[in-house]
Amino acid sequence: MSDVVVRCSGISRTYQEESVPVQALQDVDFEVCKGEFISLAGPSGSGKSTLLNIIGGLDRPDKGDVEVAGVKLNDLNESELSDLRLQKMGFVFQAYNLIPVLSARENVEFIMQLQGVSPAERASRATAVLEQLGVEGMADRRPGELSGGQQQRVAVARAIVTRPVLLLADEPSANLDSATTRELLEMLRTLNETHGVTIVAATHDPIVMSYARRQVNLRDGRIVEDKQNEAA
Amino acid sequence: MSETIVLEPVAEDRAASLLSVRIGWRNLWRNRRRTWLTTGGIAFSVLLVMFFMSMQFGQYAIMIDSATSLMAGQVQVQSSRYLQDSRFEDTIVEATPLIRLLQENRHIVSVAPRVEAFALVSADERSFGAQILGIDQAAELETVRYVKMLKTGSNLAGPDDAVLGSVLARNLGVAPGDEVVVLGSGKEGGIAALVLTVVGLLETGMADLDRSLLLAPLSTVQAGFGLGDEVHTLVVRMDDLSSSDRVVTQLTEQLPDALTVRAWQEILPELKQAIAVDKIGGQIMYWIIMVLVMFSVVNSFIMTVFERTREFGMMLAIGMRPRAIVAMLQWEALFLWVIGTAIGAGLASLLIIWLHDVGIYMGEQMEDYAKQFYMPARLYPGFSREVLTVAPLAMLVGTQVAALIPSLRIRRLRPIVALRTT
Ligand SMILES: Nc1ncnc2c1ncn2[C@@H]1O[C@H](COP(=O)(O)OP(=O)(O)OP(=O)(O)O)[C@@H](O)[C@H]1O
Ligand SMILES: [Mg+2]
16 A cells, blocks of 8 residues: 555645635645545635645646656646546546536546547446446436436546546535435445545545545645544 | 556547537537527528529629620620721631531520621711621521611611611611612722611610611621621620630630630620629628627627536546537537528528529519510529528638637636636
8 A cells, every 4th residue: 555646745825816815725745545545624615625626637736746646747738737637537526527418428438538448448438337336227318317416426437437546526425415425435435445446535524534544634724634544 | 656657648539529529519409599599690691691692693694694685795706806906807707617616516596797897878968987787687686686676667688778776867867768878998998888778777775876886788798898708706695694604715725816705704894893893782781791690609609608617617627628628619610500501591592493483573664674675574583603602601610710719718718717617
């Protein structure tokens, strides 16, 4: 468990957009090893999403270095960051994860098409991953015809079908009831334990924290606690 | 230490992938009302522009036909030197075989040979300068209209007959039955003298012609002016105006260099100019219509892009390139164009085909006028490549540009900002 997938050292991020500058992250050091399942916890505004976005190459720190899978993100331009996200990252957001006019299967195939995967391989991988997440019966439905939990499963399917080095989830359970949240988390745990998918999830949700094996607490843009979750 | 992963370049497939095209198509049907309004606008303007253009072209066809069939013909053959200097001796020699050659062309309906001379025409004490036309009466009747515009009397029949412009006849104080004497200089410098009997008077309504024209049989004029099988001009009637350019090119190659073949655009440059000026007027109207429609297309794309900002943010976040999203919107614009243009051009074609059969009645006054000048009393739409292509192609460019204007925003869109919009 010593393979480092993410290494953040001394990262700070200040938002200047408002009249008062907001320090979203202050001098954060953070590492993620291969195979971990981490929850980023903390009150609203503590910097969870900011950290997740910086790791995912969606945002840049004002200070500090970020290295993902051996690639220094600071050195990449926008197009290279875009390619990195496509090939190395899987994203699950709180909502609006899926393209509304594509079916579940097409959503999963779409990202592989962006990667240039051949049609035959796209089809077989999409079938496999939808099955794995228990939504094979919904393959031809569009997101609007799926429940919130089913949508999130398809989103996870879309995120992992590319075999990313890192699965990043921002409030994946925010729109789900607790039973559905547990089902989704069981899936994520299986992916983590049996398929070795590395997961980092930003969340307020105690259920999500209880499934994660490591919990990192943030407050005012700093890591205040970093603990292993023995119960998980 | 972590394994170092090199980013391999992503296939070009990304920019125009199949699913992007599908997304573009399906997005049209997310807001059906807006799509139908936009395509309706495109359809309406294509219909309008195609219809008006075809009516405009129909009108030009009538103008050209009536102007050329009056006297000038659609194509003329002359000696190149005659065309330059208008000297009597620069004739087309061996006219008869040349006429036969022209008649073999399947686009040529008839050929009227003319000898053109200036001479003094006298009756009793009065003399006037006149334009003498030696014509082949039968060929002339087949080719042009002015010979039919008799005020009194009849057309040429005998070898010594003459038909005079009505004003010339009045000036000379002659009527059908009277004799006139024609005096001019012949080809070899000798005196040309003819004594002709007036059989008919011509009233074309064109002051120049009515004041100066004297028609006499071709062979009489040739003999009188010392010409052999020679003429000055061959006036050609075409089966269809649209073939005149092609036939001119063909004949220019076929005939000796000493001869020049001209189409109506060169024979009647003022007509060509009048049409060009009128076309500009039409074009201004068409561009106004199209620009108005473009504004509505731009507007619809601004709304589309605005509404889908979060969706675009998600697409950017998962690694889709901005230009791939722009390409997707270009596909949407293309589909809008296809639908709108298919409907507009389809309706316009039906309308044009129907009017092509029945024509548009232009009113009683026009009918009288038309009858008088042997013109069609109804206006028929014209079909041409321009009618079929200008509006659709302008719309194609317009919709692509209209989609591009708002989608340029996407290039500056940052995924996390887009994902935060509500
Ligand atoms: N684009 C932005 N412009 C301005 N301020 C921002 C922006 N994004 C985040 N912030 C601010 O930065 C701080 C950290 O935000 P962040 O979204 O990382 O918090 P969070 O822990 O994810 O909160 P939540 O639990 O509400 O999602 C907050 O004070 C927030 O208001
Ligand atoms: Mg957040």
